Amino acid sequence: MDKNEIIAILEDIATLMELKGENPFKVRAYRTAARNLENVEEDLESVAEENRLHEIPGIGKAIEEKITTLLQTDQLPFYEDLKNSIPPGLLEILNVPGLGSKKINVLYKKLKITSLDKLKKACEKGKVRKLAGFGEKTEANILDGIAHLEQYSKRTLWWSAMVMVQPIVEKLKKLKQVQEVKIAGSLRRKLETVGDFDILIASSNPEPIMDWFTSQDFVESVIAKGSTKSSIRLNEGIQADIRIVPKEQFGFALLYFTGSKEHSIRLRQIAKDKGYSLNEYALTPLKKKLITETDIYRALGLTYIPPELRENHGEIEAAQTKGLPHLIEESDIRGVFHNHTTASDGHNTLEQMVKGAEELGWEYLGIADHSKSSFQANGLDEESLLEQIDQIKKINRSKKYKTHIFSGTECDILKNGNLDYADEILKQLDYVVVSVHTRFKLDEKEMTKRIIKALENPYTTMLGHMTGRLLLRREPYLLNTEKIIDAAIANGKIIELNANPQRLDMDWRLWHRAKEKGLKCSINPDAHSVEGLEFFRAGVNIARKGWLTKDDVLNAWPLSRVKKYLSQS
DNA sequence: GCCGTTTTCGGCCCGACTGTTTTCAGTCG
Numbered sequence: 001m002d003k004n005e006i007i008a009i010l011e012d013i014a015t016l017m018e019l020k021g022e023n024p025f026k027v028r029a030y031r032t033a034a035r036n037l038e039n040v041e042e043d044l045e046s047v048a049e050e051n052r053l054h055e056i057p058g059i060g061k062a063i064e065e066k067i068t069t070l071l072q073t074d075q076l077p078f079y080e081d082l083k084n085s086i087p088p089g090l091l092e093i094l095n096v097p098g099l100g101s102k103k104i105n106v107l108y109k110k111l112k113i114t115s116l117d118k119l120k121k122a123c124e125k126g127k128v129r130k131l132a133g134f135g136e137k138t139e140a141n142i143l144d145g146i147a148h149l150e151q152y153s154k155r156t157l158w159w160s161a162m163v164m165v166q167p168i169v170e171k172l173k174k175l176k177q178v179q180e181v182k183i184a185g186s187l188r189r190k191l192e193t194v195g196d197f198d199i200l201i202a203s204s205n206p207e208p209i210m211d212w213f214t215s216q217d218f219v220e221s222v223i224a225k226g227s228t229k230s231s232i233r234l235n236e237g238i239q240a241d242i243r244i245v246p247k248e249q250f251g252f253a254l255l256y257f258t259g260s261k262e263h264s265i266r267l268r269q270i271a272k273d274k275g276y277s278l279n280e281y282a283l284t285p286l287k288k289k290l291i292t293e294t295d296i297y298r299a300l301g302l303t304y305i306p307p308e309l310r311e312n313h314g315e316i317e318a319a320q321t322k323g324l325p326h327l328i329e330e331s332d333i334r335g336v337f338h339n340h341t342t343a344s345d346g347h348n349t350l351e352q353m354v355k356g357a358e359e360l361g362w363e364y365l366g367i368a369d370h371s372k373s374s375f376q377a378n379g380l381d382e383e384s385l386l387e388q389i390d391q392i393k394k395i396n397r398s399k400k401y402k403t404h405i406f407s408g409t410e411c412d413i414l415k416n417g418n419l420d421y422a423d424e425i426l427k428q429l430d431y432v433v434v435s436v437h438t439r440f441k442l443d444e445k446e447m448t449k450r451i452i453k454a455l456e457n458p459y460t461t462m463l464g465h466m467t468g469r470l471l472l473r474r475e476p477y478l479l480n481t482e483k484i485i486d487a488a489i490a491n492g493k494i495i496e497l498n499a500n501p502q503r504l505d506m507d508w509r510l511w512h513r514a515k516e517k518g519l520k521c522s523i524n525p526d527a528h529s530v531e532g533l534e535f536f537r538a539g540v541n542i543a544r545k546g547w548l549t550k551d552d553v554l555n556a557w558p559l560s561r562v563k564k565y566l567s568q569s
Numbered sequence: 570g571c572c573g574t575t576t577t578c579g580g581c582c583c584g585a586c587t588g589t590t591t592t593c594a595g596t597c598g
Binding site: 048271 | 597
């Protein structure tokens with residue numbers, strides 16, 4: 001059993017205990033343990049074998065025993081008993097907004113409600129409103145919640161979310177009562193997908209803003225409306241929360257509503273250790289005026305932590321010792337490598353793509369059309385590829401564009417780990433991206449071996465979209481990421497950060513440790529059109545979440561350094 | 570269930586909004 005499965009079980013235990021009405025602090029202990037386990041980068045089995053599990057924060061005697069049992073036997077009687085003691089339907093009821101463990105317990109005990117379906121019927125018959133602590137409105141809200149559950153429970157890609165929320169922010173900025181507007185929450189932290197939108201406003205006159213916000217065309221329904229906080233549902237089905245505070249509290253509120261929750265909890269603990277209390281309005285009893293987030297971090301003995309890093313993945317410790325990296329920025333990008341043209345499945349010609357890159361001010365652009373096995377993507381046969389190489393040479397020589405073009409390929413990794421072109425072809429290219437496009441269902445061992453073999457090919461430059469995941473659509477294929485990262489480093493290969501908003505692969509959670517081990521990154525938009533080049537911005541967001549600096553990223557290097565690197569690799 | 574240079578017992582982050590109540594519990598972020 002691997003770490004992720006154990007994390008899932010610990011979280012499950014927490015939820016089940018919550019439903020049983022267990023001591024909330026006990027419940028929290030399991031959640032904390034699960035969360036802290038996520039941050040463990042060592043192999044869990046070795047840690048367990050060396051009896052060091054209890055050294056992980058939040059893991060004491062009881063949870064250590066449970067993890068050990070799971071590692072050794074793949075099962076946990078305690079967990080099985082817990083599951084058997086609770087009707088599984090109660091878990092899905094937890095997803096109904098407004099229903100928590102207490103209310104669900106009442107429903108279960110008084111009305112024998114064990115599923116969403118039974119809950120719906122009880123509401124329709126008017127039984128729920130008669131329960132103590134429930135009423136007509138609660139009943140109506142439950143019915144409403146069930147109706148929307150399926151439709152609205154989905155998360156949204158960060159990129160799509162920004163498209164929805166930006167126009168709202170722009171309109172808010174124009175209201176005369178609004179002094180300042182900022183997007184907060186997971187959107188500000190640039191998480192790959194978001195569940196809702198948080199917007200924060202500074203104003204001394206909130207009522208007109210709330211009236212405006214809750215009455216616009218983009219509002220499907222108003223969930224809550226108060227003088228400082230309101231929640232609406234957008235027509236697209238996503239919840240948007242707006243919070244209005246006086247200007248002097250804006251920094252505190254921004255910090256608080258940016259989160260993450262885990263990061264905020266750590267900050268509060270640090271404040272408490274220093275004899276303060278931190279909330280979304282102030283750091284008390286400190287009298288000194290703290291205006292910005294930087295001021296607040298400083299008062300806590302920390303350097304400023306960029307929102308992307310606020311995940312409690314070691315950023316607090318680093319900020320205490322002034323050890324945070326100088327994160328890569330959009331303006332550091334000097335070109336991109338993984339792009340397609342009409343030669344394979346792209347929508348724009350080679351020259352249109354180069355012109356697009358030139359307009360972005362880039363020094364270079366890499367062309368990597370599909371290889372011959374990718375029939376579905378009109379992959380190039382050897383002859384067409386050689387023609388393209390010639391064409392690129394001619395354009396470069398003509399100096400028609402300020403942007404230098406590199407000849408590459410996105411070469412399929414065949415089932416056995418061989419590449420789709422022979423070495424004689426590959427060696428004529430400036431670089432080679434290798435990717436898996438077929439046979440996704442191999443088992444973990446075989447897939448890992450396959451990819452490592454491709455990384456061992458001397459002509460391979462970088463690995464494309466490592467896990468093949470499509471966010472909110474397709475799970476990653478099975479592979480051992482640790483082994484692949486190690487193999488890439490051992491062979492001097494780069495791993496791509498595919499910046500397509502649906503991919504963002506390799507995941508940011510893996511980058512911090514990988515870069516410390518020496519892995520280099522290439523932020524690649526996987527553009528299939530000129531507009532697609534813009535995806536590099538989503539890639540930079542994720543690179544920042546992965547603690548990457550411009551030195552870690554090949555395509556933030558100047559042309560001369562890139563040329564030198566590619567000629568030597 | 571975890572944790573401890575005040576503690577091995579008694580805490581554990583904190584505030585707004587809703588809907589139910591007549592002063593507050595539950596839920597949420």
